[in-house]
Amino acid sequence: MYVHVNAAVSADGKLSTRRREQVRISGDEDFARVDRLRAESDAVLVGVGTVLADDPSLVRFDREHRETVEKSGVPTRVVADSRARTPPDAAILAGDAPTTVLASEVAPSERVETLREVGASVVVAGEDRVDLTRAFDELESSGVEDLMVEGGGELVFSLFEAGLVDDLTLYVGSLVLGGRDAPTIADGEGFVDRETFPRLSLDGVERLDDGVVLGWSVEEQA
Numbered sequence: 001m002y003v004h005v006n007a008a009v010s011a012d013g014k015l016s017t018r019r020r021e022q023v024r025i026s027g028d029e030d031f032a033r034v035d036r037l038r039a040e041s042d043a044v045l046v047g048v049g050t051v052l053a054d055d056p057s058l059v060r061f062d063r064e065h066r067e068t069v070e071k072s073g074v075p076t077r078v079v080a081d082s083r084a085r086t087p088p089d090a091a092i093l094a095g096d097a098p099t100t101v102l103a104s105e106v107a108p109s110e111r112v113e114t115l116r117e118v119g120a121s122v123v124v125a126g127e128d129r130v131d132l133t134r135a136f137d138e139l140e141s142s143g144v145e146d147l148m149v150e151g152g153g154e155l156v157f158s159l160f161e162a163g164l165v166d167d168l169t170l171y172v173g174s175l176v177l178g179g180r181d182a183p184t185i186a187d188g189e190g191f192v193d194r195e196t197f198p199r200l201s202l203d204g205v206e207r208l209d210d211g212v213v214l215g216w217s218v219e220e221q222a
Ligand SMILES: NC(=O)C1=CN([C@@H]2O[C@H](COP(=O)(O)OP(=O)(O)OC[C@H]3O[C@@H](n4cnc5c(N)ncnc54)[C@H](O)[C@@H]3O)[C@@H](O)[C@H]2O)C=CC1
Pocket: 006, 007, 008, 009, 014, 015, 016, 017, 019, 020, 021, 022, 023, 025, 046, 047, 048, 049, 050, 051, 053, 054, 080, 081, 082, 083, 129, 130, 131, 132, 150, 151, 152, 153, 154, 155, 156, 158, 159, 183, 187
């Protein structure tokens, strides 16, 4: 499975403010680029932190572009949600597009049941946290070849830590959000040994709106 992480950050590298409320960092041209990326994907993944903060629906994508890349249907929405905290009335569970929740064994069975009742597929992988490698194997066996990840920082750090990221694109917008506690694209524990730093290879730089899109591929980890 090919995994592409995309996000928008401020000029000082933040995904949002310290209040973790959704901030519109991208402009219209970048949102159109994101809609094309979604159209190229079989599934779009976010962490439950993003669901709780932003309540994304993840239903928008570029339908014309999807036809040109010969993908059928609509992208499946996926939430990494160890404890099944996704609210049953979350926008990501509404509408016709399918939703898969990746949970772990500590997720209370009644919450898992409720998510199934409102139409989600639930995959349990991992003891106290989603085992992303196992969960991705399950997604792949259900037909997901191209997975787009839209954040947030806790989830993306874990993906880098597990060596699961192939491509990273960041839209860097022309604003400063600041805040030592504001989320960045790779939070979690952070890396400390230089041998473990994921290394990137810069593939492209493009000016869009009043910002810039940086595209990297992730080099093979030793
Ligand atoms: N500017 C942008 O492009 C975007 C900004 N955001 C912002 O990011 C913030 C949310 O990000 P975070 O709080 O970091 O939450 P997150 O979206 O990364 O979700 C973290 C949660 O994912 C779950 N999870 C399950 N398995 C996991 C694993 N193996 N590793 C890590 N997490 C796992 C856990 O329950 C964890 O609490 C919000 O402020 C949101 O507005 C989110 C997406 C895009």
